[in-house]
Amino acid sequence: MNREKSLLGNYTVFDLVIIAIISSLGIATKPIIVPLVHILTGPLFIPGGAIAGGFYMLWIVLGIGYIKKIGTGTLIGVVQSILVIASGAMGTHGIMSIISYTCPGIVADLVFLVCRDKKYTVMHYIFGCMAANITGTAISNLLFFRLPSTVLLLLFSSAALSGAIGGLIASNIVKSLESMKLNI
Template structure:
């Protein structure tokens, strides 16, 4: 428990609020986007999360970009898992949700750690989203679908593209947030 406390002590209250808000936004958007994506993916036997995941995994990447703290994507995934278990909303895999929701954050955090980036540029944001969505697609495939090789490769390819685009979208949103912050600082210093 002491190790977990040391890990959490690295995050400010502001960071934890951002993590909680983005986790909730991810779950809220997932429940809207996945059914819509299923209309397109259902006939092709592709899990709808592979396509829609880019949008709801975007929140993990955005969270890390805002806080700048390693482990943010893992925490967002963990909070999402707790939310779906506690509320029983669509997307809950029961207690397995702790694994299926947290692993994308773990792998993306690890990937960015290995390359020494922190959602600081478009390529690393693309990679973070890609890692999140591929990992999520693999986890759901292991738990539920167990797709044959060809549909699995197709599903993972779509997940990679969708996740990467979601990571890029997160980076573009982050650029806008930083632009507004800089503008506010300039206005405050001129007064």
């Protein structure tokens, strides 16, 4: 197959392995993070998904920042949705997982497209993770919850704060990985 015409032709094998690992880590950490967040948010009657989301959306922006290729966030979201559907892990979204996992990756990709030279700053990570988490929260609300606008505003604020923290963490991880010069 002609490399220019293939869907994944832009990525090296190393890139695809990193994307698979990051996608898997995102899915693997979700069952650990969500119950811990629910311990804190449950008694306050705050839906914990928006707050937990920043800590597992960080994997999407981490992948985008490390791979530095257009469409990486979308690809991570697609791989995560396939993993969730195939394994039956985490949640009752079913086939809607394709939407609820892919859209945050698309939105994070759009945030990172602002920087053409691929020299991402901490703000790219913060806004990318915030946008991904707010998108995930909005999609979950649209598909499943349909909360009133006042509650939704509070939820989006929580999602933005959590996303900002996740973006900071992702930025620091990428800086550490880049300082180790792991690219093959």
